[in-house]
Amino acid sequence: MKSFSDLLNKPTVFSDRNVLSPHYVPGTLPFRDTEIEKIMASVVPALKNERPHNMFVYGKTGTGKTCSVKHVLIKFSEHKSNAKHVFMNCRMYNSRYRVIQKIAKELLPTLDSMGFGLAMLYEKVMEEVGKGTHLIVVLDEVDMVKDLDDLLYTLTRANDELKAGSISILGITNRVNFKDQLGTRSKSSLCENEMVFAPYTATQLQSIVRQRAKMGFKPGVVDDSAINLSAALTANDSGDARYALKLLLKAGEIADDRGINKITDKEVEDARRSVDTDIAFEAISTLPDHQQLVLLAIANLALDKGKNTRLTTGTSDEEDSFLTSGEVYEGYCTVARKHRKPRRSARWYREYLNDLEMLGLITTVESGAGMRGRTRLIRIGYPPTDVQKIVEKNFSIIESKN
Numbered sequence: 001m002k003s004f005s006d007l008l009n010k011p012t013v014f015s016d017r018n019v020l021s022p023h024y025v026p027g028t029l030p031f032r033d034t035e036i037e038k039i040m041a042s043v044v045p046a047l048k049n050e051r052p053h054n055m056f057v058y059g060k061t062g063t064g065k066t067c068s069v070k071h072v073l074i075k076f077s078e079h080k081s082n083a084k085h086v087f088m089n090c091r092m093y094n095s096r097y098r099v100i101q102k103i104a105k106e107l108l109p110t111l112d113s114m115g116f117g118l119a120m121l122y123e124k125v126m127e128e129v130g131k132g133t134h135l136i137v138v139l140d141e142v143d144m145v146k147d148l149d150d151l152l153y154t155l156t157r158a159n160d161e162l163k164a165g166s167i168s169i170l171g172i173t174n175r176v177n178f179k180d181q182l183g184t185r186s187k188s189s190l191c192e193n194e195m196v197f198a199p200y201t202a203t204q205l206q207s208i209v210r211q212r213a214k215m216g217f218k219p220g221v222v223d224d225s226a227i228n229l230s231a232a233l234t235a236n237d238s239g240d241a242r243y244a245l246k247l248l249l250k251a252g253e254i255a256d257d258r259g260i261n262k263i264t265d266k267e268v269e270d271a272r273r274s275v276d277t278d279i280a281f282e283a284i285s286t287l288p289d290h291q292q293l294v295l296l297a298i299a300n301l302a303l304d305k306g307k308n309t310r311l312t313t314g315t316s317d318e319e320d321s322f323l324t325s326g327e328v329y330e331g332y333c334t335v336a337r338k339h340r341k342p343r344r345s346a347r348w349y350r351e352y353l354n355d356l357e358m359l360g361l362i363t364t365v366e367s368g369a370g371m372r373g374r375t376r377l378i379r380i381g382y383p384p385t386d387v388q389k390i391v392e393k394n395f396s397i398i399e400s401k402n
């Protein structure tokens with residue numbers, strides 16, 4: 001049996017794995033000077049004893065919003081002033097109550113907030129800020145807050161009551177159209193200042209990956225072409241640096257598993273499949289039950305079809321890789337019965353298809369008025385065996401809990 005020392009001394013391609021973690025904030029962020037300066041300009045009034053305007057930062061996933069804001073906050077805290085900031089991810093702090101509670105706890109670390117109502121927590125925060133603190137509340141993934149209009153109203157209104165100090169908000173989201181869904185009042189309060197993060201180009205991704213490879217791997221480990229491939233594989237111009245960096249980390253783990261000291265195109269390509277499965281796993285396991293069941297039905301049918309076409313013609317042509325909306329609905333009813341979930345009506349089913357398509361888990365097209373009549377044709381976006389495994393696993397966990 002292996003000992004800890006064997007494991008600790010196992011050869012590795014990494015020199016510092018931490019720098020490849022998604023939470024690492026690099027000391028320099030190439031291609032984001034303008035954005036960073038704009039965020040700095042937006043928060044600097046707090047350091048001069050004035051209330052900063054609220055700010056709203058948006059842009060697609062992996063464009064560096066969170067790390068740019070964190071980068072600014074690190075510098076911000078280095079200055080002595082009456083200013084403070086509280087950073088939170090609203091996936092976790094997803095209601096007005098939780099946000100205010102988090103602010104109270106950060107301002108008053110010794111406060112035992114258990115059992116405090118909203119009004120009480122708010123009073124505590126106001127008392128503390130009223131001593132002259134200019135507080136910046138950073139709400140990352142702000143779209144996750146369920147009662148956002150109430151939260152924005154509460155935080156903005158606070159300034160009318162404060163004799164000294166202030167509260168301002170810095171909201172971040174990757175839902176580019178999110179602003180349009182806000183109420184008029186919330187919109188005008190949150191969007192006093194705005195900043196959009198554009199997707200990175202393939203060349204920019206290359207330098208980001210190269211910089212990180214230099215920091216995270218031993219010299220000479222990563223092939224230049226493997227770096228370029230990581231950038232190139234980053235899906236259809238999404239400009240998502242997180243994805244490119246995930247590929248690099250996974251490629252390193254694969255090299256370690258294989259006991260080799262080089263990362264080549266091969267490791268990056270193998271990393272892609274595993275990263276895509278991880279991403280699919282996350283996307284699928286957080287879906288509500290019925291969307292998962294529809295997806296499972298699609299996966300089952302796709303596999304059956306695959307088998308049939310191979311049996312009958314030996315090939316699977318384009319047209320046959322699509323499923324009809326009708327057969328998928330039937331399949332959904334079957335799996336719903338199997339997992340003892342009352343099936344939903346066809347109207348809901350169409351909504352579920354829209355949700356799945358939005359997440360990129362399936363693609364659909366309208367068929368022409370051909371033999372089958374007009375119908376929606378459906379194709380799965382991930383390997384069906386992976387989808388089956390993920391959904392079946394989720395459901396067996398849910399069922400064993402009941």
Ligand SMILES: Nc1ncnc2c1ncn2[C@@H]1O[C@H](COP(=O)(O)OP(=O)(O)OP(=O)(O)O)[C@@H](O)[C@H]1O
Pocket residue numbers: 021022023024025026028029030031032059060061062063064065066067068173174208241242245
């Ligand atoms: N300019 C850059 N230089 C170096 N690394 C970067 C840069 N931009 C982003 N990254 C890295 O890419 C990853 C994703 O960045 P970040 O988390 O800031 O994206 P985001 O815009 O907040 O995405 P999401 O909307 O999904 O939260 C992180 O690991 C980050 O360190």
Ligand SMILES: [Mg+2]
Pocket residue numbers: 065066067140
């Ligand atoms: Mg982010």
